[in-house]
Amino acid sequence: MILFAFFICAFFPTIQESAAELETYMANMPEALIAAFGGTGSNIASPEGYLNVEFFSMMLPMMFIIYAIGFGGGVIAGEEEAGTLDLLLANPIPRWRVLLEKFLAMVGGITILSFMSWLGLVAGIYVYNMNIGLGQLAAATFSSALLSFSFGVIALAVSCLTGRRGISMGIATALAVGTYLLYVLAQVAKSLEKYQKLSPFYYHLAPDPLANGLKLGDMAFFIGTIVVFLAISFIAFQRRDLAV
């Protein structure tokens, strides 16, 4: 992850050199395509613009989302399908604590992942002389992490409801792809504009945290989503019959 983030930065000088070319290229691209690549009209030759397009709008959330959904979907359902949950819960441990510990592990995992990614970026901007604040990087990384984590917790909730890993990951992935498309399409299609706020991506992409830092409202959306689906997870897991 560190290396990955670092190498993203490594391409910046090349991009910058050919910036003029790219600009004209971009100008000719249909609006929807630009939106799909996360371009919000910002300048790709600037460090912010470059990192947004290359990293924060698509690549990083996608990697985080895959990780979070894989983790969240497997938390209870994975063990249930493997058939080890009975034995685990025969220990004098309440179900909610098993879930809480797995949730905390999930938080830990995404935190570590975010931190590594941030470290890579820090190294990258230092080596390649990109003029960006560390705080800005942290804000954009944090926003990506929260966005992704929301989908992870949705996967967790489905996994607690159904005990099925495939279904959990499938539903959460479909939601991620669907809401991403919703966001992108709403960028260009006026008729969809009013639904754009339903997409979690809106709260990550629209405010451009790399340029503007974190906004309380956007974070509240993610945290709200996480709290709601976490609550669903706990209630569902506490009540449900476990599969053999």
Add this chain to the structure above:
Amino acid sequence: MDIVIRTEGLTKYYGKTLGITDLNLEVKKGEVFGCLGPNGAGKTTTIRMLLDFIHPTRGKATIFGLDTHKDNVKIKRCVGYLPGELELYKNLKGGEFLRHFAYLRGGVDWKHVQELAERLDFDMSKPIRSLSSGNKHKVGLIQAFMHKPELLILDEPTVGLDPLMQQEFYQMVHEAKEQGQTLFISSHILPEVERICDRVGFIRRGKLIEVEDVSDLKKHAFRQIEIHFAGSVPKEEFENLSVVRDVMVEDSVLRFTVAGPLDAVIKAAAKFEVVNVISHEPNLEDIFLTYYGGDENAAS
């Protein structure tokens, strides 16, 4: 007498499928209770309700006088459990798995774990992935016994154990009983239950048909017996004995079903030259049909 497990009208439906219905059961402190029934009878369903993995459709159960749902954590402190379908964390070694479980449970004497491993001839250093099913089973048994629980709930504990280990397991059950532990064991093998249990509950198609002391069971235990004689024997000699049924003679071989003591048959047979006696354990279905014949309502 202290009651360890009590169920009152315990019922579980999986949607429309019956798991177990109206189970009323009392397991006394210090006894070995066998839950006997063919596959699909509802043994695992009952056990998983006792451990609060699934919730009853109706009725309730208590263990140590505590509600199995509300107080499940408290109950589990004093219960050892062996699942019917045992699965372990494959990425761990046997010893690592046991350490992990000892840690989760807390207060486990590791020396006792080592003793159990030694008894069962179990090598803790091998990765679980590479273990045979018999060896995995040993891990399951060790974790069930390791904290010397007041109550052991074992779901078909000898399935997959080789005969030698089965004997060792019977010995472990015996010792557990001597130390005052209570055991609830499910099985579909009658001789096994006869051998290790004090009382047996017969379960079939979701219903508890009968609970019986094993000592009584043995009195009217019936088996199919074959006696091979040196020469041909007259059928009449055996037909009229009160304990036998289904007498068949084919030349020098006598076949019959006997319920109760064998004495009369042996004495009758002794008049002739006996070459061999073969006893077949009856299968469960036969037992149910013979003794609890009116199973039509159980089938509905």
